[in-house]
Amino acid sequence: MSDRPWVCFVVPCFNEEDNVGPAVDSIRAAASGKRPFEIVLVDDCSTDGTLARMQALAAADPRIRVVHNPVNLSLGGAYKRGVAVAEANYVIMIPGDDGFPAPSIAEILRHAGEADIVIPVVTNSAVRTWYRAVASRGFTTLLNWLFWLDVGYYNGAVLHQTARLHTIEIRTNSFAYQAEAMVKLIARGATYVHCYVPIQERAAGRSSALSWKNQLAVWRTIVHLVADVGLFRMRRPG
Numbered sequence: 001m002s003d004r005p006w007v008c009f010v011v012p013c014f015n016e017e018d019n020v021g022p023a024v025d026s027i028r029a030a031a032s033g034k035r036p037f038e039i040v041l042v043d044d045c046s047t048d049g050t051l052a053r054m055q056a057l058a059a060a061d062p063r064i065r066v067v068h069n070p071v072n073l074s075l076g077g078a079y080k081r082g083v084a085v086a087e088a089n090y091v092i093m094i095p096g097d098d099g100f101p102a103p104s105i106a107e108i109l110r111h112a113g114e115a116d117i118v119i120p121v122v123t124n125s126a127v128r129t130w131y132r133a134v135a136s137r138g139f140t141t142l143l144n145w146l147f148w149l150d151v152g153y154y155n156g157a158v159l160h161q162t163a164r165l166h167t168i169e170i171r172t173n174s175f176a177y178q179a180e181a182m183v184k185l186i187a188r189g190a191t192y193v194h195c196y197v198p199i200q201e202r203a204a205g206r207s208s209a210l211s212w213k214n215q216l217a218v219w220r221t222i223v224h225l226v227a228d229v230g231l232f233r234m235r236r237p238g
Contacts, residue, residue, distance in 0.1 A: 005063075006035035006089055007109065008162065010082030012075055013096030014044040017053050023098040024057055024064070030105035039064045040082040041096075045072040050096075074214070076177025080170055083162070092159045093178070100157050104197035108159055115193040117182060118159035121152035124198045139179070139218070146226060147183055152194050154179040164190060171224060174217030180225060187229040 009027045013020050024039060031037045041054040041064060051068055058064040067081050079093050090112055094100055104120070111118045125133040140154055155178055168184045170177050186192060 003036060004089070005038040005087055007031070007037045007112070007159075008082075008086035008088035008091045009037065009039045009094050010042065010079055010086065010091060011039060011094050011096050012042045012044055012078035012082065013046065013050050013054070014072065014075075014078070015046045015048045015050060016096035017046070017049040019098045020050060020053055020096050021057065023094060023096050024061075026098055026100065026102045026105060027094055029102035030109065034109065037063060038086070038088055040067060040085060041065070042067045042069065042078040042082045044069045044074070044078040074173045074217075075175050076170065076180075077173035079177055080173070083165060086162050089162060090159055091162045091165060092157055094157055099199050099201070100197070101200050104199065105157065107195055107197050108157055111193055111195050112159060116161055116164055116190040117185060117192040119151060119153060119182070119192055119194050120156050120158065120197045121194050122156065122199050123196050142222070143179055143183065143225075146222070147187070147229070149183070149186065151182065151186075151192070154182060156199075158182065160185075172217060172221040174221060175214050176218040176221035180221050183225050183229060 011020065011023055020041065027039055041057065043051040043054055043066065051066070054066045058066050065085065067085060069078060069081060073081065083091055092108065094105065108118055108120050125136065136155065140151065143149065143154055144151060155175065158178055160181070164185065165181065168181060168188070170181050172180050182192070
């Protein structure tokens with residue numbers, strides 16, 4: 001039997017000193033009793049005690065590895081660092097703010113193997129600010145219209161086959177990294193299935209998802225995707 005991990009949990013963190021421990025606890029609870037797994041904690045040049053907390057978690061659990069970014073790469077860049085070192089058959093991003101509780105993570109894992117990509121759709125978006133919920137819905141609607149898709153959500157804890165994910169280049173380091181990955185993979189024939197999960201708001205700290213810098217980077221990613229796969233999607237028969 002191979003002791004290769006079945007799934008790798010990539011946990012990007014920027015200033016999540018108080019949340020990374022609970023996020024790891026949620027992963028352990030969700031994966032308990034299942035096949036071997038690994039956790040890659042990615043410190044995105046935090047300015048608080050996040051890195052030290054990660055190192056303590058890794059010292060206590062051999063399934064945990066720590067990757068440190070000497071400069072801040074944003075969420076997409078941190079995710080790519082984690083995926084680059086993943087050894088498991090599947091890879092999934094779990095936010096370092098502990099936004100996905102254990103039952104939601106377990107529900108995503110339950111659908112592994114049903115398609116190339118497992119896409120969790122958030123059922124309780126009201127736990128986030130109204131502006132963030134509206135922006136997320138608008139982003140989803142726009143991408144589905146541009147690329148003739150019916151994806152329910154383009155962010156969050158998407159489960160990918162690691163080998164297939166390695167066949168594409170994710171150019172953006174922004175919060176649109178998952179959208180870029182999914183559109184490119186689906187354009188190449190990847191199948192996908194949805195599941196439906198609740199999330200929880202962060203217990204400490206503040207998200208930077210809607211900063212002007214991130215919003216500008218998202219628009220750049222959309223332009224890149226239209227240039228890269230747009231014509232392919234438009235030629236595809238209905």
